[in-house]
Amino acid sequence: MFESFKKLFLESKEGKIKLNQKAIIFFFCLLLSTFFWFLSSLSKNYTTDLSFPVKYTGYSENFILIEAPSSTITGRVFGSGYELLGEQFSLNRSSIEIDLNSARPGKSRNTYYIETKRQRDKLIEKLDKDIQLQFLRPDTLYFKTQARTSKIVHVIPKLNYEFEAGFQLRGDLIVNPKKIKVSGPKSYIDTLKQVYTEIKHVKDLKDSTQVNLKLIKDQTINGLQFEKEQVDILIPVEKYTEKEISLDINVNASSHLMLRVFPAKVNVKVLVPMSLYENLDETLLMASVKYVESRDKGAEKLQVNLKGIPKYAKLIRIEPERVEYIIRK
Secondary structure, three states: OHHHHHHHHEEEEOOEEEEOHHHHHHHHHHHHHHHHHHHHHHOOEEEEEEEEEEEEEOOOOOEEEOOOOOOEEEEEEEEEHHHHHOHHHHHHOOOEEEEHHHOEEOOOOOEEEEEHHHHHHHHHHHOOOOOEEEEEEOOEEEEEEEEEEEEEEEEEEEEEEEEOOOEEEOOOOEEEOOEEEEEEEHHHHOOOOEEEEEEEEEEEEOOOEEEEEEEOOOOOOOOOEEOOOEEEEEEOEEEEEEEEEEEEEEEEOOOOOEEEEEOOEEEEEEEEEHHHHHHOOOOOOEEEEEOOHHHHOOOOEEEOEEEOOOOOOEEEEEEOOEEEEEEEO
């Protein structure tokens, strides 16, 4: 057999064995005939199955998936070999999007479904116009679920910040939104009190600055959804300066006691924003001491208390913090 093949297709020249001219012509004709047979086959019509990849979008307000749904829908199609040849490769590059919000409750508890016939128009758009879509399998996509519950919780920023010399935070951080809606398994949502942002450090602040922070989601909780994935945080910054105010000390004591304090005034030093420097004066603040006989009898000095400091101001110190007193009955 080999000897016959060798005589027909091989020749030896200068010690080298190679295909002879007859062999080259034979294999060329074989390849050409195979090519024309393939072209002839492609011109015929065929019925076959194509797989449509599925991507599930959105999330239902009513349920959480506890089992991965089908990742494909199979379509029985009819068309020529030319059209069908590359169609599956084309389909693999794009997915059919199915919105879970369109799922309907089934007869069984915690079961939802979507009829695939409702996706027919989307599938036809993916196919060549000359390919006919005959039917789909399965005719219904079923989802195993558990109930979803939700609540509104506070957003806690994990933000560290540092200022340039002379600058301070004016007021509180402004978080937008302050609260968000969170939904997921009831056992988890019932214990959830707040959600946190990612950690961020901002340095050398000298102007009000806004930062965008992602919310941290526990990826181990199936079906956990946040109304917002990130929040904006405004850091109100302003240049502060020191201001000193002299205040009379108000004395609180029993009516049968005449109590005098020394000194009768205190100096209060505070940091205030430059823009509100003139707004803060002695009319807003009150320094006082309180004498309770059962508690303070025998004490050498009384503590000075300060009220009325606005949120925008920061107390540095009170001089003196404690004052001497005498009592006349």
